[in-house]
Amino acid sequence: LEYDFDHNSENHRRGIETTWASMRELEVLPYSRAHNGFYVVTRYEDVAYAARNPEIFSSAQGIAIPDLHVDFRLLPLETDPPVHREYRRLLNPFVTHDHVSRFEPIIREVASDLIGRLEQRIGGNPDIDFVALFAMPFPGRVALKFLGFPEDAAPVLDELLNTIVDLRGTDAARAAAGSLHTYIEGFLESHRTRPLNCDVILSAIAHAKIDGARLSPAQQNSLTTLLLFGGFTTTTFALSCAMHWLASHPQDRQRLSGHPELLPLAVEEFVRFASPGTYLGRTVTRDTELRSTQLKKGTRVLLSYGSANRDESVFARADEIMLDRAPNRHLGFGYANHSCLGVHLARLELRLALQLLLSHLGDFEVDRSREIRWSSGETQGMTTLPLTVRMKN
Numbered sequence: 424l425e426y427d428f429d430h431n432s433e434n435h436r437r438g439i440e441t442t443w444a445s446m447r448e449l450e451v452l453p454y455s456r457a458h459n460g461f462y463v464v465t466r467y468e469d470v471a472y473a474a475r476n477p478e479i480f481s482s483a484q485g486i487a488i489p490d491l492h493v494d495f496r497l498l499p500l501e502t503d504p505p506v507h508r509e510y511r512r513l514l515n516p517f518v519t520h521d522h523v524s525r526f527e528p529i530i531r532e533v534a535s536d537l538i539g540r541l542e543q544r545i546g547g548n549p550d551i552d553f554v555a556l557f558a559m560p561f562p563g564r565v566a567l568k569f570l571g572f573p574e575d576a577a578p579v580l581d582e583l584l585n586t587i588v589d590l591r592g593t594d595a596a597r598a599a600a601g602s603l604h605t606y607i608e609g610f611l612e613s614h615r616t617r618p619l620n621c622d623v624i625l626s627a628i629a630h631a632k633i634d635g636a637r638l639s640p641a642q643q644n645s646l647t648t649l650l651l652f653g654g655f656t657t658t659t660f661a662l663s664c665a666m667h668w669l670a671s672h673p674q675d676r677q678r679l680s681g682h683p684e685l686l687p688l689a690v691e692e693f694v695r696f697a698s699p700g701t702y703l704g705r706t707v708t709r710d711t712e713l714r715s716t717q718l719k720k721g722t723r724v725l726l727s728y729g730s731a732n733r734d735e736s737v738f739a740r741a742d743e744i745m746l747d748r749a750p751n752r753h754l755g756f757g758y759a760n761h762s763c764l765g766v767h768l769a770r771l772e773l774r775l776a777l778q779l780l781l782s783h784l785g786d787f788e789v790d791r792s793r794e795i796r797w798s799s800g801e802t803q804g805m806t807t808l809p810l811t812v813r814m815k816n
């Protein structure tokens with residue numbers, strides 16, 4: 424059944440819940456002709472099935488539809504088992520709950536510094552863009568510290584990333600991607616020439632071996648790039664979604680301010696609702712069937728974690744946020760072998776940021792006179808969130 428569906432079109436995300444709901448009703452998989460054609464997987468159980476069977480639904484041919492046409496694959500995202508397991512094994516010690524907890528003071532410091540600037544700004548003018556002033560810079564700064572980059576890398580990386588994202592497909596974006604690669608390579612090279620420091624991810628990557636063989640500089644670069652950027656816009660969009668909801672639902676805001684112990688459940692619910700990792704592509708490796716639809720080898724499918732997370736057969740009142748929803752088996756951090764490597768860091772960042780924002784800011788509401796803009800593509804969320812914020816007395 425054909426649908427006019429393109430997740431890359433401008434403002435795709437606005438009102439998409441209605442389309443998702445009608446797609447989930449179908450007895451077959453909906454098909455889109457966009458980008459040489461692909462099926463969209465929207466029901467929770469189908470998305471989970473595909474994610475659980477990477478030998479049929481492969482990530483190795485790229486997770487972007489259309490393909491990004493860059494000359495490298497993102498590691499470990501765009502690999503399949505068994506090699507995928509090796510990359511995960513390499514990175515796992517750095518992403519455990521315990522390792523990540525060590526960064527709590529640093530994350531607090533980054534959040535407090537940004538809130539300090541926000542308060543200064545609000546003193547002069549209560550109308551702010553929450554994304555530009557907090558949700559965007561916060562995860563970027565944390566990621567640099569987490570990976571072991573120096574502080575002055577921030578403006579350089581910001582500039583390169585903005586060019587790559589805003590000007591995608593142009594020569595300028597390709598040049599920026601090349602500069603990013605060279606910039607990261609410089610840090611990796613300096614770690615290669617120094618002894619291994621097991622506490623620093625960059626050092627571990629620079630010295631890493633799989634089956635006794637050192638990773639190539641390109642592999643090391645790709646692992647670093649994904650660790651650096653995997654948590655950028657995803658965390659930004661989860662945060663802006665949370666603040667949008669709290670700005671529009673004062674009772675929930677008061678409840679969460681008064682009961683910070685609810686934050687861990689609320690964070691899961693915000694991630695379910697926002698589903699920033701909205702669409703991830705897979706390629707079918709052999710003829711197979713899903714939702715009464717024959718899929719030929721080589722067919723591309725788009726897993727919609729966003730739609731799966733609104734599936735009413737799993738989540739009651741799926742289109743609403745229930746701060747203390749439990750159980751909450753959402754797929755916002757993915758599922759099975761590719762499930763988010765940065766999940767503990769993301770949870771900690773979101774919990775601390777929301778806790779500090781709620782305790783420092785006074786009332787805030789969405790400023791309806793200014794527009795909210797959305798990104799399109801694989802990762803989706805608000806790229807602007809106009810808020811009017813009052814200072815706490």
Ligand code: HEM
Pocket residue numbers: 474482486498499500501511649650651653654655657658661694698699700703728754755756757758760761762763764765766768769
């Ligand atoms: C709220 C924030 C975040 C969300 C919603 C999110 C979401 C996701 C999702 C849905 C996937 C699965 C991709 C797939 O199935 O193909 C994923 C994978 C991944 N994420 Fe996150 N992520 C977040 C934060 C982070 C952070 C902070 C980091 C970095 C430390 C990170 C690093 C990664 C990596 C490296 C993978 C690939 C894992 C693999 O292929 O085995 N993410 N993430």
